[in-house]
Amino acid sequence: MTGRTVNRRAIVKGAAAAIPAAVALNMLGTKWAFAQSADFEGPIDVLNFALTLEYLEAEFYRQGNEMVPLEGREAELLGFIAQDEATHVSILTDTIMQLGGEPVPAPGVDFGEAFANRDAYLELAYVFENTGVSAYLGAAPSLFEEKELLSAAASIFGVEARHAAIIGNLQGKPAEGGVYLTAFESPTPPADVLQAVSPFITDAAAMQRDAAVTK
C-alpha cells in the first residue's frame, strides 16, 4: 500500500497546528504533548488516549447518575451508558496490559455545574459522546496497521455513536443536526479532542509521572 505514512503525517501535522502547546503541557502532561507534536508513539499510546476519554466518560456518568435525579426510561438509558463506559475502560485497560503496555491512570476530573440539573447533565453528556465519536474516528488511522486493535476500537466507536444519538433524543434535539450529525461522522484530531476535554481534567500529574517513566 502507498500513502499510509504520508497520511499519518498529514493528520499529525494538522493536529500539531491546532493546539497551543501550553494547553497540552499544563493540562495533560508532557506525554500527550509529545503525542500531539510527533504522532502517537505506537498503538499503546492510541489506546491510552482512548482510555483517558473512557475514564472521563465513565466517571462522568458514575457521578451524574448518583447526583442527578432521573426517572423511568431516561434513568434506565443513562444506567446502560454508564455500564458501557465502565466496560470500555476495562476492555482498554486489559488490552493495553495484554500488549505489555502500561495503562494510564484515571485523570482527576471536575465537571463543574454539570450535575446541577437534568438538562445540564444531558447537555454535557451529549458533548462528551459526540467528542468521543469523533475522537475514535480521528485516532483510527493511527491504529490502521493493527487490525485487531482497529476492529476493537471501531466496535467501541459505534456504541459511542449510539449513545450520542440516544442522549440527543432524550434532550429532544432536532433529528438532523442533533440526534444525527449528517450521514457521516466527522473525525477530530487527537490534539483537538484533548483540548476539548482539558477543562474537565484537573490532575494530569499521574500522566506526567507516567511520561517520565516511559521517556
Next chain:
Amino acid sequence: MRQHPKQLFGGKPVMAFRDELSRRNFLKGAAVIGVGATLATRYSVDRVAMAQASAGDLEILNYALTLEYLEADFYAQGLEAGVLADRELELVTPIGDHEQTHVDTLTSTISDLGGTPVESPQFTYPDGTFESRDAFLETASIFEELGVTAYHGQVAAIESPELLAAAASIAGSESRHAAIIAELLGMRPFPESTVEASATMEEVLAAAMPFIEGGSS
C-alpha cells in the same frame, strides 16, 4: 437497465455474489486509475494515496453499496407509506436521506477509484411491512443492525486508510440509526456486549437474501 438479481448473484446465493464481484473487479479494477475526488474532498486526504484502490476494497465498497441500496429503497417505500407521525417521522425521515446519501457517495467513490458500481437489485419485503408502524420499524431495526455488523465485519479487511475512514464515518451514522430505531421500539438501543458486533460478508448476504427479488434465504 436494472440487473436481474439472478445475474447479479450469478444464479447462486451469496458465494456467487462474491464471485461476480470478484470477476467484475478483476476486469474493471485490475488496473485502477483515477483520483478519489469524492473522498479526497470530504477528508482532505492525500490525492496520491487515493489514486489506487485494491480489488478487495472495491469489492467491499460494492458490498456496502448493495446494503445501502436495500436500506435506501426500504426507507423510501416506508416513508411514502405514511405510517409514522410526529417525532417518529422526524427521526426516521433523515435516516432515509442518509441511506440515499450513502448510496450516492459509495457510487461516486467506486467510480472515482476506477471501479464499477454494482446496479441495484430489486427488493421485496414481506406482506404488511409498510402497513403498520410496528412492522416498518421492526424491519428497519433488522436492516440497521445488519448494516452495522456488516461494516464492522469489514474493518480489518479494508486496505486503504482513506476508505477505512470513509466506511467508519458511514458505520457511525448507521449506529445512530440503529440506536434510534431500537429506542422507538422500546428495545435496548445499545449492544449487551457494550461493543458493536460484526458479521462476515457471507452472513450478512444470507440475511439480506430474502429481501432481494429472485434471491432465496
